[in-house]
Amino acid sequence: MERWRDVLVVWIFFCLLTGCGAHRANRDLIVLLPDRDDKGGAITVTTKGGSQIIDKPGYATEVEDPNKPPTAPKPLEEKEIKHVFGLALAAQPDPAGRFISFILYFEHDTAKLTQESKNLLPEVLKTIKNRKSNEIYVVGHTDLVGTEAYNIELSSRRARHVRDLLVSSGIKSSSLFVSYYGKARPLVPTNDEVPEPRNRRVEIIVR
Amino acid sequence: MNYKERLILPLAVTFLLLSIGGEVSPADASPSIGIVKKLSGMATVVRQGHTISATIGLEIWENDTIRTGRDGSIGIVFNDDTFLSLGPGSILVIDEFVFAPKQGKFSIVIRMLKGTAAYLSGLISRLAPESAQFKTPTASIGIRGTKFVTKVKGE
Numbered sequence: 001m002e003r004w005r006d007v008l009v010v011w012i013f014f015c016l017l018t019g020c021g022a023h024r025a026n027r028d029l030i031v032l033l034p035d036r037d038d039k040g041g042a043i044t045v046t047t048k049g050g051s052q053i054i055d056k057p058g059y060a061t062e063v064e065d066p067n068k069p070p071t072a073p074k075p076l077e078e079k080e081i082k083h084v085f086g087l088a089l090a091a092q093p094d095p096a097g098r099f100i101s102f103i104l105y106f107e108h109d110t111a112k113l114t115q116e117s118k119n120l121l122p123e124v125l126k127t128i129k130n131r132k133s134n135e136i137y138v139v140g141h142t143d144l145v146g147t148e149a150y151n152i153e154l155s156s157r158r159a160r161h162v163r164d165l166l167v168s169s170g171i172k173s174s175s176l177f178v179s180y181y182g183k184a185r186p187l188v189p190t191n192d193e194v195p196e197p198r199n200r201r202v203e204i205i206v207r
Numbered sequence: 208m209n210y211k212e213r214l215i216l217p218l219a220v221t222f223l224l225l226s227i228g229g230e231v232s233p234a235d236a237s238p239s240i241g242i243v244k245k246l247s248g249m250a251t252v253v254r255q256g257h258t259i260s261a262t263i264g265l266e267i268w269e270n271d272t273i274r275t276g277r278d279g280s281i282g283i284v285f286n287d288d289t290f291l292s293l294g295p296g297s298i299l300v301i302d303e304f305v306f307a308p309k310q311g312k313f314s315i316v317i318r319m320l321k322g323t324a325a326y327l328s329g330l331i332s333r334l335a336p337e338s339a340q341f342k343t344p345t346a347s348i349g350i351r352g353t354k355f356v357t358k359v360k361g362e
Contacts, residue, residue, distance in 0.1 A: 028345050029358040033325075041328070041353020047346045054355075066345040085356040088294030088323040091280035093244035099288045099330065137308070137330065177308045179334060205330060207288075 029084065031060040031076055045070045099207050100127055103187075104162060106200040109145075111157040125169050127206050135207035136171065138163050140180035143199035144192050151182035162202045239266035240304040245282030245292065250275045272300045275322065289315060289329030297322025298361075302342075306331060314338045321361030327354040 034057035035041045042055035050069025052061045060076040082089075102124050104117040128136060140159030142151040159180045167173050186199040243265040250261040253272040259265065267273075267283055275281055275297045282292040287306040293299060303316035313335040317326075319342065332339035332350045341348040343359045 026360060028343055028360060030343075030346070030348060031356050033354040033356060035327070035352070035354045042351045043353060043355050044349035044351075045346050046349070063343075063345040070346060081356070084358055085294065085323050085325060087280050088292050088297075088325045088356060091245050091247065091282040091292035091294065092325055092327065093282040093284050093290050093292070095290075097244075097284065098290075135308075137334065139334065179311075185336070203333075205333070 027062040027064045029060060029062050030054070030070075031081060031085070032057050032073075033081075034058070099205050100131075101203055101205045102127075104202045104204065105197060106158055106202070108195065108197070108200065109154070111154070111161040113161075121165065121169075124204055124206075125166070125171070128166075128171060131206060133206050134172070134175040136166070136176050137203075137205040138166070138176055138178045139203045139205070140178075141185055141187070141199060141201050141203070142183050143194070143196040144183045144186060144190055145195050146183070146193075148182055148184075152180065153182075155180035155182045158200075158202050162204065237266075238268045239286075240269055240301070240306070241267040241283050241285035241289075243267065243281060244284045246280075248276055248279035248295070250279040250281040250293075267301065269301060269304045272298065274298050285315070285329060287313075287315070287329040287331045289331065290325075290327035291317070292325045294323035294325075297324060299324060308334075316340045316342070318342045319357065319359050320344065321359055323356065323358045325354070325356045326350070328352055 030043070030045050032041070032043055032054040042053055044051055044053050045061050045063070047063055047066045047068065047070055049067045052070040052073055054061060054073045056073070058075050059073040061070040061073050063070045102120060104120060105114045106112060107114060138159050140155035142155045159178045163173070163176050163178050166176060186196065187201065188196050188198045190196050190199070243261050243263055246261055246263055251274050252259045252261055252265065252267065253274065254268060261281055273281060273293060275293050275295055277295055280292065280294050282290070284290055285304065298320040300318045300320070302318050303314045305312050305314040313331045315331045315338065317340070326341060328339065328350050333352050336351050339350045341350060341357070343357060348355070348357070
């Protein structure tokens with residue numbers, strides 16, 4: 001009989017620790033968090049039964065049965081996020097080591113930088129030199145006005161323009177990796193044919 | 208022979224055979240795809256059937272399985288700037304990792320079996336979002352430049 005009492009005590013203690021019976025314990029849980037530079041990130045959670053897009057930080061979806069779609073995204077309290085994920089989050093490496101990124105914007109339908117973005121160039125160059133980086137990514141994009149083919153060409157011109165600017169400022173062209181995506185990857189999602197200055201851009205990512 | 212020596216010899220032979228067979232091309236001789244940057248408690252890496260105790264600075268390879276003990280947690284930085292960390296009692300497999308900007312090849316496929324993880328996406332999900340995948344036993348997560356956490360109850 002003694003032994004059964006011990007088992008019961010252990011079981012109760014286990015439940016206190018793990019929250020047996022709490023509904024959430026039986027479900028997989030996925031939560032979108034605020035990104036450091038908050039550039040319109042999103043995740044799509046897909047099961048055999050369907051999928052859900054989460055694009056608001058702090059929102060969560062749950063999967064109980066893989067044959068059903070994930071639950072509709074709902075906000076999750078910060079306390080709860082900390083409770084479940086605190087130790088995993090504490091193990092995230094120091095963000096100081098991360099790549100640094102810049103966004104340069106362009107005038108409508110051109111490969112001409114806006115004045116503000118021109119003014120940002122010295123800082124970009126300083127960052128590349130300070131980091132002694134030999135890995136710099138130059139990625140061209142457009143907004144959603146016009147055909148795909150036209151915008152591919154426009155985004156390529158924008159990216160090449162920025163590459164040429166960097167090369168003429170003394171950056172080795174072998175350190176530069178150029179790519180372009182036309183209208184396929186807007187920073188701010190819009191409907192087709194919507195002019196959006198924030199999507200007319202070149203992203204520079206410095207390792 | 209102590210434990211470490213017994214491990215090293217077969218590994219050395221394997222490498223020799225691999226290099227004779229020409230399987231490892233000199234251009235990407237290093238199999239390292241990331242590095243352990245943070246560690247607390249017990250964590251291990253299972254690689255080609257061998258279990259390695261994780262230490263800060265340990266290189267991570269494609270197909271490694273990462274496990275944390277009941278008190279363990281680990282933080283990894285991948286070559287493309289993806290940050291991945293695991294809480295206690297977690298198991299996760301790196302099924303694919305390719306970051307070769309010169310060839311325009313990108314792919315990251317992570318399969319989580321159990322526990323808790325935090326994922327901060329890197330360059331692959333920015334340059335080739337369709338090639339970044341995070342799988343759990345019940346769902347697959349597509350990633351567009353962002354940070355998320357996930358909990359998997361396991362079997």
